[in-house]
Amino acid sequence: MIGRNKPLLALFAGMAVTAQAQVLERELGDFELKLGSTPSRSMAQGLVQQEQAGTFYGGLDLTHPSGWYLGNWSPSAGVLSPNQMELNSYLGYKRPSDDTLGYEFGLIRYTFPRLQEQDRHELYAGISLENSRLGTAWSLASERTDGTLLLDLDLLHPLNLDMSVKYANHALDRPVYLSDGASVQRFNDWSLNLSRPWASLRVGVTYSGSDLRGTGCSAYSGQNARCDDSLTLKLEHPLF
Template sequence: MPNARYFLLIASTLLVCQSASAQIIERELGDFSLKLGTTPSRSMAQGLVTPTGGDSAFHGGLDLTHDSGFYFGQWSPNAGIAPDSVFEVDSYMGFKKPFDKTLGYELGVIRYTYPNTDQLDSHELYAGFRIFDSRIGTAFSNDAGRQDSSLFLDLGGIVPLGLDLRMQYGNHQLDAPAAIDGGGMVSAYNDWSFNVSRPLMGMDMNLIYSGSSLTGADCGAYSGHNTYCESTVTLKVVRSFF
C-alpha cells in the first residue's frame, strides 16, 4: 500500500504541532469544516477508533465535515514510533444529522489499516443516536475468520461531578474454534470496558476498568477490544503539549 496515502494524515499531525495551546484546530473551508488535532472529533466514530488500551503517546488526525452532515476523516491512534508499537490508520466516512437540538442519528464505516505490517485491513459498520449530550451506538464487522459486534455508550459530561463516563461491550465469534493449552477450545467470548475521565490541572485523568469472559489459559484465544484479557484497572494521565 503506497505511503503517499497517509501523507495527509501525517501532515495534519505536524500542523497541530504548531499550536501550543489547543488539541484541535478548526478551519472553515466553504461548506466544509476542517478539524486537525491530537483529539479525534466528537462523532460516533470517536468511540470506536480510540480503543481503551494501546499506546496513546503519538497520535493525531483530521476530520472534514460538510454542512449537509456528510463527513470523512483519518485518525491514527498509534504512529508506530514507540518500541513494540504498530502504525495504525483508521479511515472513516459517515453521515450525521440532528433532528433538533436534543436528538440526532449517525451512520458510517471505518477501515482499519496497518501499513507497515502484513496484517489484513478490516472494515466496521457503525450507527448510533444522540440524546442531548449522550450517545449510544453499535458497530459490526465480518472479517476473515470472525465476526465482531460492539455496543458503545457515552453519557457525556456529568456536570455536578465534572466527570465523563464511557462504556463499551463487545461480542466476538470465531468461525473456527481456537485451541488453547490444556486441550480446551474457544469459539466465542465477550469483553467490556468502563472509562471515567475528568480534567484536572491541564491534564485528562482516566480511570479504566476492562475485562472479558475469558480467564486463565482461555486468554490465549483473546483478541478483543481491550489490551488485557482478564480484569484490569488502569489509571491513565494524559497531558497534551500541543
C-alpha cells in the same frame, strides 16, 4: 468477575501528559477542512476512537453543512517501522448537533499496506440526547467478526462525572485450541470508565474484564489490554 476462579486484579497508577491539540481549519467553499496531528473526529459518538500510536501520525477531515463527512487518519505512518503503517479512511453522516436527539452512522476502512491480512471494515452508528450517547459498531475482518455497544453518560449534576460503559462480543471463524484440550471460538469483554476534574487535573478509573479465565486467556484478542479483571487509575494534566 472479581472473585471468580481467583481472577487477577491489577492496579496501575500513572500520570499522562497531553499537549495542546494541533489542528488547522480552513473553509473550502461549503466544506470545512481540518488537518492535524491529533484526531479531529470521534466516530459513532465515541465508540470508534482514532488512536495515536506511532511516532509520526496525522490526518484530515472534510465536513459538509448537510452533515456528511469523509476523512483519513493515520495513527502510524510507518516511517520508523514500515510494518506498522496504518491508514484509516472513513465516510459518514452526522446530524448537526442541537439540544434534542442527534444521530450518526458511517463506515471505516482500516488498511495496513504491509500486513494486508489485518485489513478490515467497520460499520458504526450512534444516537445522542443532550450529552449522553449510545453507540454500536460491527467489524468484519479476516477470520473474525466483532460487535460492540457503548453507553456514554454525562453526569454533570450533581456529580460532575463522566461515565462510559463498553461491551463487546468477538467471534472467530476457527477455534483457538488451548493447552488443556479446550477451545475458544467466541468470547465477550467489557469496560467501565469513570472520570472527573479535580483541581487542575482530571482523575479517572477504569475497570475492565472478559469471560475468559485461566488458560483461556491465551486466546484473548479483544478490546482491553488485559484478559483478566483489572483496575487502572489515571491522572491527566494538560501542558497548556
